[in-house]
Amino acid sequence: MTPEPSTPNSAPPGGAVPALELAGLRREFADKVAVDSIDLRVPPGSFFGLVGPNGAGKTTALSMAVGLLRPSAGRALVHGVDVWSDPIEAKRLLGVLPDGLALPERLTGGELLTFWGRFRRLPTQTVADRTAELLRILELEEAEALGTLVGEYSTGMRKKIGLATALLHSPRLLVLDEPYEAVDPVSARVLTAILRRFTDAGGSVIISSHVMSLVEQLCDRVAIIARGQVLADGTLDEVRGGGSLEDRFVELVGTTDLAEEDLAWIGS
Numbered sequence: 001m002t003p004e005p006s007t008p009n010s011a012p013p014g015g016a017v018p019a020l021e022l023a024g025l026r027r028e029f030a031d032k033v034a035v036d037s038i039d040l041r042v043p044p045g046s047f048f049g050l051v052g053p054n055g056a057g058k059t060t061a062l063s064m065a066v067g068l069l070r071p072s073a074g075r076a077l078v079h080g081v082d083v084w085s086d087p088i089e090a091k092r093l094l095g096v097l098p099d100g101l102a103l104p105e106r107l108t109g110g111e112l113l114t115f116w117g118r119f120r121r122l123p124t125q126t127v128a129d130r131t132a133e134l135l136r137i138l139e140l141e142e143a144e145a146l147g148t149l150v151g152e153y154s155t156g157m158r159k160k161i162g163l164a165t166a167l168l169h170s171p172r173l174l175v176l177d178e179p180y181e182a183v184d185p186v187s188a189r190v191l192t193a194i195l196r197r198f199t200d201a202g203g204s205v206i207i208s209s210h211v212m213s214l215v216e217q218l219c220d221r222v223a224i225i226a227r228g229q230v231l232a233d234g235t236l237d238e239v240r241g242g243g244s245l246e247d248r249f250v251e252l253v254g255t256t257d258l259a260e261e262d263l264a265w266i267g268s
């Protein structure tokens with residue numbers, strides 16, 4: 001059954017229109033329920049962390065939230081704009097770093113950003129200026145000078161150019177699936193500085209991550225999801241409730257302990 005849709009532009013108690021609102025969002029793959037009618041609200045200006053074990057439904061939920069995967073039921077609203085009924089306006093507001101981003105392999109990073117900026121209908125000079133700045137800040141300038149193609153980029157470099165494409169049109173909400181994965185510590189600091197500047201300027205950021213310490217360091221709001229359901233959602237302090245986020249995560253999600261006889265053949 002399709003859940004009752006929430007009212008677009010409905011304001012949370014005492015707050016503005018959410019940067020992202022998921023209402024009864026659900027997705028099945030054959031018999032498998034990957035995301036089980038979840039409701040989430042991300043207030044504007046938040047740095048929001050979505051955490052959960054492997055296969056919890058994070059990528060599926062975020063893909064539906066940004067218009068990359070059609071939900072079986074429910075709605076996703078970006079600043080009150082329905083991602084599925086008004087995709088053009090929603091995508092203007094959104095910058096996305098999807099999981100397993102497919103990039104044009106035969107372009108350099110600079111060519112990719114130029115192409116992307118034109119596709120986004122940004123003025124030519126704006127594209128040129130922002131491209132040069134993003135390549136410099138993300139330390140991709142040298143690769144660009146060498147004519148390195150995106151197909152030759154390392155995994156971390158691909159993340160960085162993906163982030164640059166997400167930022168180029170100056171969106172209001174960034175949705176980043178595992179942005180720190182495979183990124184070296186120096187680049188991670190740059191990435192954090194960029195994201196903090198983005199939220200300081202009033203933007204909202206949603207990241208998914210498995211690294212609890214990173215989420216604790218960065219995020220002011222967190223949701224823990226497992227088996228397609230939201231198990232906890234709120235401010236970082238509300239969710240971790242006096243302990244660490246990792247403790248709370250393990251408490252809610254559970255652990256698989258290794259019995260004495262498990263994997264007895266290892267090292268034999």
Ligand SMILES: Nc1ncnc2c1ncn2[C@@H]1O[C@H](COP(=O)(O)OP(=O)(O)OP(=O)(O)O)[C@@H](O)[C@H]1O
Pocket residue numbers: 029032033034052053054055056057058059060061
């Ligand atoms: N295209 C698909 N076809 C079939 N099943 C899928 C598909 N995409 C995801 N699933 C299933 O949906 C569930 C949720 O997957 P999802 O990728 O959203 O999890 P995740 O939380 O992002 O996991 P991870 O942390 O490992 O990246 C998993 O059981 C997965 O096997």
